[in-house]
Amino acid sequence: MKPLMLAIAAVMLAVAPASARQTSETPTASPDGGTVFVQAGRLLADPSSGVVLRDKTLVIRGNQVVEIRDGFVSGSETGDRTVDLRDGFVLPGLIDSHVHLTSQQNPNGRLQQVTDSSSDRTMAGAGYARRTLMAGFTTVADLGAANEAIFALRDGIRRGDVPGPRIIASGSTVSIHGGHGDANGYRDDVMHLLSPESVCSGPDDCMRAVRTQVRSGADIIKIMATGGVLSNTAAGLGQQFTDAELAAIVEVAHRMGRQVTAHAHGVDGINAFLRAGGDSIEHGTYLDAESLRLLRREGTYLVPTLLAGDFVARIAASPDNFFTPAQTAKALEAGPKMLDMAGRAHDGGVRIAFGTDSGVSAHGDNAQEFALLVRAGMTPLEAVQSATVVAAAHLRISGEAGRITPGMPADLIAVSGDPLSDVTVLERVRFVMKGGVVYRTE
Secondary structure, three states: OHHHHHHHHHHHHHHOOHHHHOOOOOOEOOHHHOEEEEEEEEEOOOOOOOOOEEEEEEEEEOOEEEEEEEOOOOOOOOOOEEEEEEEEEEEEOEEEEEEOOOOOOOOOHHHHHHHOOHHHHHHHHHHHHHHHHHOOEEEEEEOOOOHHHHHHHHHHHHHOOOOOOEEEEOOOOEEEOOOEOEOOOOOHHHHHHHOOOOEEOOHHHHHHHHHHHHHHOOOOEEEEOEOOOOOOOOOOOOEOOOHHHHHHHHHHHHHOOOOEEEEEOOHHHHHHHHHOOOOEEEEOOOOOHHHHHHHHHHOOEEEOOHHHHHHHHHHHHOOOOOOOHHHHHHHHHHHHHHHHHHHHHHHOOOEEOOOOOEOOOOOOOOOHHHHHHHHOOOOHHHHHHHOOHHHHHHOOOOOOOOOOOOOOEOOEEEEOOOOOOOHHHHHOOOEEEEOOEEEEEO
């Protein structure tokens, strides 16, 4: 694994997308471990308050914010670095609660399932991770990738071998045999080779699958409570685990200190998972009044992934559609319903955390989710909160991300314009700092 990570580091500039290569060539920290003074014309330090501060200086030492001073303070007299964002709008680094960094939908996706090695996927993931970071997302939850590839990428970023967002990783998803998350649509012997250890049948076997994922290094358990749009099988979008299997999964995951999130489209699977004590719902396409009641009762989070719904519906309806017939039928059915679902959830008082399912749509386009959330009825401030303080609470990292305050890691971004009046400015991030290291300046 070590030679692989060194190879990734060596080729990063070659594999970086054009948008990333237009930024500063090399990540930079404070010189000689000194202090960085970030001058912010406008600062949304704590999105939960909605208060925009003016003319502030963030004092950063090492990887942490140590002070927020009034006025513009320069490091020129002490030899420390000054970052001039006096004409910018500074806010915390963004959090995407649902990505798939080691892959991206394309016409050759099914072929890549049998041609790409784990090393290939890690290399691709390094490029996608950099693209995601350059888009302003300093933390992500990766909810579904081959264990070896995503855990290597997570750990390599953590060590500083390659640039990318902080990763909370599930690794392989827990799924039923033949369901969404298992291998489908290949000949039988190939499917047996591609099927991960995390597929299961029956409560005892599903407890085994959860324990195997924890042993392998999973930070969070992701399950497929229902069928999925992009699984190549005509198995619908309804509940796939039995109630007993869901209860067993949630119980053993909680016993091992892991929260459980569920891919869930069909209302039967959504409600069964919530009744089993699950922690969050991904997608939620067909949720109903009972779903809203269950979500509110426990304060459970919904991650609506509107960008994924928008993307699959557009691809399925286009002349260049590359989905299989089974995928196309489900994309046309589910995709257009997701915006209305998110609006009903918002109106119903459900806690909504930002997540895109990027890897379905293109990595680096994550911020397009903001405009869709506003179309669903959220205010721009609520949309920003969903990708900062709310997502941090959902992922249980409020002490590490989501705000800019002394003692917290220095994860911050800057844009031109005001995202609280036009949320689309977040699609054009001009400055990215993660852990006190500057990755993007324009």
